[in-house]
Amino acid sequence: xxxxxxxxxxxxxxxxxxxxxxxxxxxxxxxxxxxxxxxxxxxxxxxxxxxxxxxxxxxxxxxxxxxxxxxxxxxxxxxxxxxxxxxxxxxxxxxxxxxxxxxxxxxxxxxxxxxxxxxxxxxxxxxxxxxxxxxxxxxxxxxxxxxx
Amino acid sequence: xxxxxxxxxxxxxxxxxxxxxxxxxxxxxxxxxxxxxxxxxxxxxxxxxxxxxxxxxxxxxxxxxxxxxxxxxxxxxxxxxxxxxxxxxxxxxxxxxxxxxxxxxxxxxxxxxxxxxxxxxxxxxxxxxxxxxxxxxxxxxxxxxxxxxxxxxxxxxx
Numbered sequence: 001x002x003x004x005x006x007x008x009x010x011x012x013x014x015x016x017x018x019x020x021x022x023x024x025x026x027x028x029x030x031x032x033x034x035x036x037x038x039x040x041x042x043x044x045x046x047x048x049x050x051x052x053x054x055x056x057x058x059x060x061x062x063x064x065x066x067x068x069x070x071x072x073x074x075x076x077x078x079x080x081x082x083x084x085x086x087x088x089x090x091x092x093x094x095x096x097x098x099x100x101x102x103x104x105x106x107x108x109x110x111x112x113x114x115x116x117x118x119x120x121x122x123x124x125x126x127x128x129x130x131x132x133x134x135x136x137x138x139x140x141x142x143x144x145x146x147x148x
Numbered sequence: 149x150x151x152x153x154x155x156x157x158x159x160x161x162x163x164x165x166x167x168x169x170x171x172x173x174x175x176x177x178x179x180x181x182x183x184x185x186x187x188x189x190x191x192x193x194x195x196x197x198x199x200x201x202x203x204x205x206x207x208x209x210x211x212x213x214x215x216x217x218x219x220x221x222x223x224x225x226x227x228x229x230x231x232x233x234x235x236x237x238x239x240x241x242x243x244x245x246x247x248x249x250x251x252x253x254x255x256x257x258x259x260x261x262x263x264x265x266x267x268x269x270x271x272x273x274x275x276x277x278x279x280x281x282x283x284x285x286x287x288x289x290x291x292x293x294x295x296x297x298x299x300x301x302x303x304x305x306x
Contacts, residue, residue, distance in 0.1 A: 004241050005153040008234075011212040014155035017186055021162070024181045029170070037169065041161040045154065048243055068151045094149050113150055 002048065006071055015094040016101055022108040031108060038112050039120035046121045053125040058085040058144055065142070069093060083146040088139075095138040105137055118142060156238045163247040175249070179256035187257055194265050199226040199287055202262070210234070215279070224290035226283075233279025240279075251276045258283070 025034045043050070052060045062078045065087055069076045072093035079086040094113070098105055115131050122129030128145040150158055166174040193201030203221040206228060210217055215234035220227040239246045255271040262269045267285050274280040 002242055005151070005238070008153050008238070009212055009214050010152055011209070012152050013209075013212075014152040014159075017182065018150065018155060018158070020186045021178065021182065024178065024185070028174070028177070033169075037162070037165045041158055041165055044161050045157045045244065065149070068149060068154075071153075072151060074149075089149070092149055094152070097152075117150060 006067055010072060012072070012093075012097045015097040016103055018094075018113060019098045019103060019106045019109055022106045022112055026106075026108045031111070034108060035112050035116040038116045042117040042120040043124050046117075046124075050121055050124045053121075053127070058083075058127075058146065061085055061144060062087065065089075083148065085142075085144045087142040089142065090139055092138045092140070099137065110137065110140075114140070153238070156235050157242060157244045159253075160239055160244055160247050160250055163250065163253070167247070172249075176256065179253050180260075182253075183257045183260055187261055190258065191261050191264075194261060194267075198265065198267075199224075199285065202226045202285060224287050224292070226285045228281075228283040230279065230281045230283075233281065236276070236279025240277075246276070251279070251281065254281065254283075 022034065025037070029037075049060070049064055058080060062080060062085055066076055066078060069089065069092070074093035074096070075090040077088040077090060079088070092114075095105065095109070098109070110133055118131065119129050122144055126147065128147065129143070131140055131142050133140045162178075163175050166178060190202075190205050193205040195201070197204065199221060203219060203226055206219060210219075210228075213234040215230065215237065216232035218227075218229045218231070220229070233251075236246065236250070239250070251273045255273075259269045259271055262285055266287075266289065268288055269286075270282075270284040272282045272284075274282060
């Protein structure tokens, strides 16, 4: 993330707002259109990250997600080998915020806010991407691979 | 993960994406949804405590979000003089160009809630580029009453 954004105070309620917005948009436009909109949004919002990955490789992604997740008191473990990066998100602070507040986690949160957004970033950066979710909604594993 | 500090960028781009794909009415519908469904903390604060509830709500949220602003609370009015909106500042300090009606989301979200409880609301967008605006809420039930005229002042007068 941009250093400027990393240093700002946290207003965690924005996670709850996004969760609610996803439900509204899915009802209005359907799940496929919702995912398509967020893929387009991700390519614009994360354009600097995508460009940085293009020059700095997978290490840039590792630094980005580690910084973002730890800034919000989440937990993450990084495994990097030649051409491959795995990130175990042990506690996603956005998901934790939504659940701890007693909100119903949108069924579109993981497919869109996590999968579609990261898939769009990876595709734009020329990487293969997949995510493995678990029974704990705040815990999952990202995997990025550079094309051989 | 979309971090909470990246949310405003996503929010801004969502307005643009909705506008481009589904027209400006889709953006208005999103704002109406957020106001009616998500802004429940403000709704409850205003319902419970009126002007004091507004002051408490924005003291908390703006305290978290930052920015440069002044809040005024009097018996009959509540005012936010926003000199540098924290949300607009995030857009200005990053690569994302603000959606043309970005500032429109604030009156769309908050004004209906305040009016629901009988308050008069003036929302003035002063300078969207630097995020300057003014929210002026008056309680018509507490406005100073005109001084009684001679007929009203007569003892036993009706």
